Amino acid sequence: MHFLDQAKIFLKSGAGGPGAVSFRREKYIEYGGPDGGNGGRGGDIVFEAVAGLNTLIDFRYTQHFKAQRGGHGMGKDRTGAGAPDLVIEVPVGTQILSEDKEEILADFTEVGQRIVFLEGGMGGRGNASYKTSTNRAPRQHQPGEPGQEMWVWLRLKLLADVGLLGLPNAGKSTFINQVTNARAKVGDYAFTTLIPKLGVVRHKGREFVLADIPGLIAGAAEGAGIGDRFLGHIERCRVLIHLVDIAGQDPAGAMQTVRAELAAYGEGLAEKPQLVALNKVDLADAELVAGFAEELRAAGADEVFGVSGATGEGIEPLLDAVLAYLPDRTATETKGSEVEDDPGAEGDWSPLG
Ligand SMILES: Nc1nc2c(ncn2[C@@H]2O[C@H](COP(=O)(O)OP(=O)(O)OP(=O)(O)O)[C@@H](O)[C@H]2O)c(=O)[nH]1
Ligand SMILES: [Mg+2]
Missing domain, CATH: 3.40.50.300 (P-loop containing nucleotide triphosphate hydrolases)
Incomplete structure (x- = not known):
């Protein structure tokens, strides 16, 4: 008999910001040249195992996790701002399974374990980076790389404290x-x-x-x-x-x-x-x-x-x-990481007997 707690969630890393097309324009400077900066990197989706969590109940309320996109590149060779990573905290003992539950994609066995699960997209190149001796006024630039997205299952095997x-x-x-x-x-x-x-x-x-x-x-x-x-x-x-x-x-x-x-x-x-x-x-x-x-x-x-x-x-x-008998912040200890048959209905998060 196993007590399982599970949740299905959607993840999307941030797209990279687009590169800029811009030319230097200043008084007294002719043919200023391209100065469009690159786009910023999109945010990663990161998972971290933390102490003090015992259930996946929070994922019942928040099911979509999207990291922000990178900032636009700008003139004057300014690179767009990189987006912050979106860090998702899970209890120790959580496994991330593919949407069809066939594959274990990650397995969190200790506090502090951290993985970059989906990388954010790279920022696109701005036109300044296309400048060559033969093309001094390029208008090329790139859009940012798209983010990656997927549905996954989180699964936690509960143990009683x-x-x-x-x-x-x-x-x-x-x-x-x-x-x-x-x-x-x-x-x-x-x-x-x-x-x-x-x-x-x-x-x-x-x-x-x-x-x-x-x-x-x-x-x-x-x-x-x-x-x-x-x-x-x-x-x-x-x-x-x-x-x-x-x-x-x-x-x-x-x-x-x-x-x-x-x-x-x-x-x-x-x-x-x-x-x-x-x-x-x-x-x-x-x-x-x-x-x-x-x-x-x-x-x-x-x-x-x-x-x-x-x-x-x-x-x-x-x-x-x-x-007084529990460690300072109780984390569910989990040993063994086999995937069991799903005993419950899909989307049923409650501990199952
Ligand atoms: N007055 C009173 N009755 C209680 C209390 N706790 C349980 N009962 C009653 O005692 C009976 C047994 O309660 P359960 O909670 O089912 O007992 P259990 O220990 O889980 O029993 P099993 O599952 O059969 O092992 C029920 O009729 C409850 O209503 C209490 O604090 N006060
Ligand atoms: Mg009873």
Whole structure:
């Protein structure tokens, strides 16, 4: 299963400016000669991979990128101004594919990687450059070279920075719906969520990808419930949010059940930083919350956050704590650059499960 984010965009580099036809005309100077300058260069289309971007969502709103054309050449041998490059910022992990998606044209794997994708056209020659001993008053000049244009696909393979854990019904999907643009299905029965879902959290000027996964039950590692294969989706997370239902039977026991399944799964999941959140605090009074939090700490939780995915209560301090585990500006790490079959409809940008 892959989470893909994709966008189709149009690119056009700037045309070169035309060369000028001009003759020097000054008082007392006869036969001044040609002085038409060359046109300026058109702007390049440049891509740069930057930190701090996690999605291609911005390309849903801006789909056309055209660099400016070069300036006209002018008299007095003045060359036209070169147009600035148009720099398009993309998240690390983005690939540029041909319009038919058959070919990978560029692959951005690290922050700062920069490529000139379409060069701007050269400026045309002005008439001054045609002057020869036999042709002292040339009128030849060139138009600027045209820019290059093409449609391409941008494709980004998303990886979650943060994973949500918990028993079925702990409120994971409600939580991701509260803090991201995801619309995960919520239900008061176990295993409402069958496939992982991603959402992007924007908190205090930062951005990260959160994954909602199916609930874990005792024996998941041996296949109970729907098993634990989906844990692969959170293997590369930097931190996990473990939601414990305050209205559940035995919150501390629930936490230990989930932790035991992580340990059974292996792959370092049990050793990942884990923020324990006592969820659905809207259903309990402060005293009850404090009592359960104490139990969770006694059972091994470092710090316990009281939250409600339904009302949003207590979520801010939890997200603050998450940020502390993320690199200064989170960039989606992407490894591997194979092209997968397109699982979604054309133009569908949303993370697909
Ligand atoms: N009162 C209250 N109810 C909540 C809260 N969060 C979730 N619920 C309810 O708890 C039930 C389960 O919520 P889900 O978000 O589907 O839980 P889940 O952890 O995603 O469950 P699975 O996908 O089955 O693993 C639903 O009936 C929710 O309405 C909360 O903060 N407060
Ligand atoms: Mg769910």
